[in-house]
Amino acid sequence: MEPAIMGITGVPGFEALGKHIGIKRKRKDFAVISSTKPCTAAMTVTTNKARAAPLTVNLDHIKDGKAQAVIINSGVANACTGSKGLEDAYHTAALGASALGINAKDVLVLSTGRIGDFLPMEKISSGISTIKGELSSSKQAGTDAAEAIMTTDTKMKQAAVRVGKATIAGMAKGAGMIHPNMATMLAIIATDAKVPTGALQRCLTTAVESSFNMISVDNDTSTNDSVIVLANGLAGPVDISEFQEGLSYVCLELAKMIAADGEGATKLIETTVTGAASVDDARKAAKAVISSPLVKSAAFGNDPNWGRIVAAAGYSGCKMRPEKVSVTIQGTTVVRDGMSARFNPNHVSELMKSPKLIITVDLGIGKGTATAYGCDLTYEYVKINADYHT
C-alpha cells in the first residue's frame, strides 16, 4: 500500500464533473462521478430513522451489488420530504441514467444540505441534461466534483492510495451534524480493483467501523450519511487484505479531514484508548472523550483539564476501574493510577497550542484499543449554527 495524491479521476475508468446549477447562490452545487465500465458497489448508510429520500433509492438500486454512476447535489438534503421527495430522488436517478445512456438501477443519488426543502427539479433536470458531454477524466474534473459537494466545509476532502496494480481514491464532505453511526456523511470512493460485491461490502464495513464511525463534530447523527464505493475492475484482481488495508487508509484519511474541518474547529482532537476490556469498550471511551463538549471547550482553551477526560470515559459505558486509569496529553502524563500526576499545567497548555491535540487514555484492564477523532468547540461553531437559517 502506498499513499497517493490524486482526486477520484485519478482512478482509471472514472470520470467526474462539478458545476453550479443554481441550487446555491454562487458556489458549485452539483457533481457526477461515473465509471466507463459497470462496477461492483457497496454502501453504508445512516441509522437515523429520518433517513433522507436518496438513501432509500440507493438501498433499492444497490440490491444487485452493482452501480455505475453517482449523482450528487449540495444545498438541499431532500430529507423529511415525504413521498414527493422520494419521487424526486427516483426521478433524478432516471434523468441521470437517460443522460448517460445506462440503466436507472445503476445510478445512485446523494443529497446534502438543508433538511425539509424539496429538490428544485427544474434546475436538477436542466443540470443533468448536459452531463454526458461534461464528464471528464481530467484532474480538474475530480477537483470540481470534490468542491461541488461541500456545504459548510472549508476544505476539500480527497484521499488516495495505490494497492498493487490498482488505485483507490475517495472524496468526502462533512463539517456539521457529524456523529456517524454505522455510516457517515457523504463519501464516494472509486477503485479500479476487481472486487466482488460481497467482499467489497465486507471491506467497506470494516473500514468504516474504524474511520467514519470514529469521528464526531457535534454528536448529531445526520439523516443523509452515506459512504459509497465503486469498483470498476479495470486493474484486475488484487490481494484482498491489501485492498482492505488501502480502503481503510482512504476512509481514515477522509474521516480525519472531516473531523479537522468540523464547523468552527481550530484543531483536530485524536484520542487513543488502550487497555480496554474489549475493542468495543475502547471505541465507546474514545468516542465519549472526543464528543464531550467540556473536553472540546477545554481543547479550544488549551486547558489540560484531565478531569473532564476521565469523567467522559467514566460515563461512556465502558468497563473502567478509576484507579487503573492513566492519561497523557500531547505526550505528557497527566493522570497516573486514576489521580493527578505531577506535571506543569502551563507547559502542557503550551503544547496544546497545536492544530493536532493528541490524548491517550490507558484503562489498564485489558487489551482493547481504538482511536477516535473530533475537534474543539469554539465560538465559531455556535455562530455558524445559530446563523444557519436566517
Added chain:
Amino acid sequence: MEPAIMGITGVPGFEALGKHIGIKRKRKDFAVISSTKPCTAAMTVTTNKARAAPLTVNLDHIKDGKAQAVIINSGVANACTGSKGLEDAYHTAALGASALGINAKDVLVLSTGRIGDFLPMEKISSGISTIKGELSSSKQAGTDAAEAIMTTDTKMKQAAVRVGKATIAGMAKGAGMIHPNMATMLAIIATDAKVPTGALQRCLTTAVESSFNMISVDNDTSTNDSVIVLANGLAGPVDISEFQEGLSYVCLELAKMIAADGEGATKLIETTVTGAASVDDARKAAKAVISSPLVKSAAFGNDPNWGRIVAAAGYSGCKMRPEKVSVTIQGTTVVRDGMSARFNPNHVSELMKSPKLIITVDLGIGKGTATAYGCDLTYEYVKINADYHT
C-alpha cells in the same frame, strides 16, 4: 399538594448553615444541613464509573436507610483522588459527626467543583469544628446553604411544597457537566413527613426519573451527581401518593432551575414528545432533542430550524416513522406528516425570543409521553469552559 416558597430550613426540625472556609477565594464554599431528629434517608447517585469519593462513603452510610446530616463543600469535587480521597471523605463525615454529637454513619458528605484535587482537610476540619453553634433554623441559614453549594451556577435553586400536614423543601446546584443518568448534580431535599426508607427510596427514584434524569446542559454526566432526601417524621405519616406528587414537584422544579441556569444559557428549552411507542421511547426522543448541539445553537439564534429537531428524534433510538411526525415550536405547527408545514419563519423566530422555548414532537404512533429540559448553546458556554482552568 400546594407549592410553597421557602428554603430547606422551612421544614420543621431542619437546621442549616452556609459559610466561607477558604476553599474558594471569596464565595461561600461550605454548607451543612442537619435534622434535630434522626431521619429515614434515600439517595440516587451518578452512573459515572469514575464516581467521586464522597458518593462511596454515602452508599456505605445510607445502607441502614438512615441519616441525620449532610456536609457539603464546593470548589473541590474530591473525584479521581484515589484512596486518599476516600479517606478524606470518611474523615469529613467523622469530623461532622463528632461536632454534631451524632454517629458518623448518620452523616452524608457531598463535594462539587474541580475534579482531581484533594480536599483541603485543614480548612475542612477547622470549618467543621464550629458548626454546632452555627446551625440555625432561620430562613437566612437555608439561603446561605443553598448559596454555598453553587459553583458556576448564577442562581440559587430552591423549591418547596406542602403535602397535607407535612412540608418538602429542597435545594440543588448544577450548571455544567449536566446530563444526569439515574441521578444528577447535588440536590438535597428535606421533609418532615414520616416515610419509611423503602417507600422513600421508591418515591425518590420515581421523582428523579422524570425530573433530574430528563435534563441536560452539555451531555456530560458528572462524577458527583447525587440526590439525597431526608425525612425526619416530625409531621407524622402522610398519604404516600400525595407525598410522591409533592416530591416529584420539588424535584422537577429544581431540575428545571438547573436546566435554565445551564452554563452560558439564555433560555430554557422544554421539549415534550407525545405519540411515542412507549414512555421510554418518548424520553429518548425528548432528551435527544434538548441535547442536540445543533438544536441548542438554533435556539440561541432564534432559528426555527425544525430539520434538526426531526433529525435528533431520528437518531435517538426511538421507534419513528418520519411520515407520522408533527412538530410545533412555541405553539406554531412547523412540521406535519414529517414534512414542512406552511408557517412564517420570521414570525416563529420572533416567538422564539423568549426565556422559555417550547417544542413539541408528536411521533404519531403510540401513547408514550415525556418532557425533557435543556438550554441553548451560546458563546458564553464555550467561554466559561475554555477558561475554567487557567
